[in-house]
Amino acid sequence: MEERLILVSNDDGMHASGIEALIETVRPFGKVLVVAPAEGQSGMSHAITIKVPVRVHKVRNEDEPDVARYICSGTPVDCIKLAISRLANRKPDLIVSGINHGGNSSASIVYSGTMAAAMEGCVNGIPSIGFSLLDISREADFSAVKEIAREIIERVLSEPLPEGVCLNVNVPQVPISEIKGIKICRQTKGFWIEEFEKRTDPNRKDYYWLTGLFQNLEPDATDTDEWALNNDYVSIVPVKIDLTSYDTMKKIKSWETEMVNSLQKSKYL
Numbered sequence: 001m002e003e004r005l006i007l008v009s010n011d012d013g014m015h016a017s018g019i020e021a022l023i024e025t026v027r028p029f030g031k032v033l034v035v036a037p038a039e040g041q042s043g044m045s046h047a048i049t050i051k052v053p054v055r056v057h058k059v060r061n062e063d064e065p066d067v068a069r070y071i072c073s074g075t076p077v078d079c080i081k082l083a084i085s086r087l088a089n090r091k092p093d094l095i096v097s098g099i100n101h102g103g104n105s106s107a108s109i110v111y112s113g114t115m116a117a118a119m120e121g122c123v124n125g126i127p128s129i130g131f132s133l134l135d136i137s138r139e140a141d142f143s144a145v146k147e148i149a150r151e152i153i154e155r156v157l158s159e160p161l162p163e164g165v166c167l168n169v170n171v172p173q174v175p176i177s178e179i180k181g182i183k184i185c186r187q188t189k190g191f192w193i194e195e196f197e198k199r200t201d202p203n204r205k206d207y208y209w210l211t212g213l214f215q216n217l218e219p220d221a222t223d224t225d226e227w228a229l230n231n232d233y234v235s236i237v238p239v240k241i242d243l244t245s246y247d248t249m250k251k252i253k254s255w256e257t258e259m260v261n262s263l264q265k266s267k268y269l
Contacts, residue, residue, distance in 0.1 A: 004030025011113025018099035021142035095121035098131035
């Protein structure tokens with residue numbers, strides 16, 4: 001039986017300590033292919049590079065015969081696309097992204113490069129997981145995430161996820177002994193209140209620096225990722241790449257006939 005191929009990426013860049021922790025975590029599961037951005041790409045969401053060439057170079061490390069590393073000039077999604085299209089000798093069995101320095105719960109998934117990499121795996125029919133730790137420091141302790149990630153990866157490999165679904169895993173910033181458990185939950189309804197702080201550079205030119213505050217629209221709900229993390233639980237949210245609102249389709253189905261009739265009366269159709 002052919003050894004599994006595990007593809008690893010992130011949005012914090014190849015030199016982030018989080019990706020090193022994730023590589024160490026997945027090495028027992030098979031051969032490891034790492035394709036990560038050259039520098040931090042946080043907040044890039046599902047962006048791809050189309051106006052300039054994407055460049056990649058292999059990092060040589062004789063101490064890692066089971067790990068192939070490539071640094072990519074592009075976004076996290078570029079990394080996944082390039083890996084699947086050019087760098088992997090076959091379709092990966094699993095894609096893992098992270099471990100992100102900072103959380104990706106609730107609406108943050110919309111902006112997250114970490115989760116975009118996992119969702120690109122979904123697009124290509126590959127089981128995918130994004131891992132994040134609620135600690136933005138460079139010296140973050142990833143030991144709890146590594147243990148939890150092993151458990152989740154084992155289950156995903158033995159019990160495949162439904163097609164078009166990946167996992168968004170967030171871990172609270174507490175020692176593993178203080179984690180109360182794991183919650184399979186839903187994404188919290190919330191949004192970022194974004195403010196642009198106006199500043200002036202030395203040349204007296206104005207510029208703006210993005211700041212923000214997260215607004216939880218359902219602080220009392222106990223089945224959400226925000227509640228789980230605020231109460232020292234690991235949150236696991238199954239995420240779909242199909243963004244269709246099927247309930248709304250049924251509600252506005254009548255528009256088809258109504259709009260055609262209106263356009264015909266106006267002689268546009």
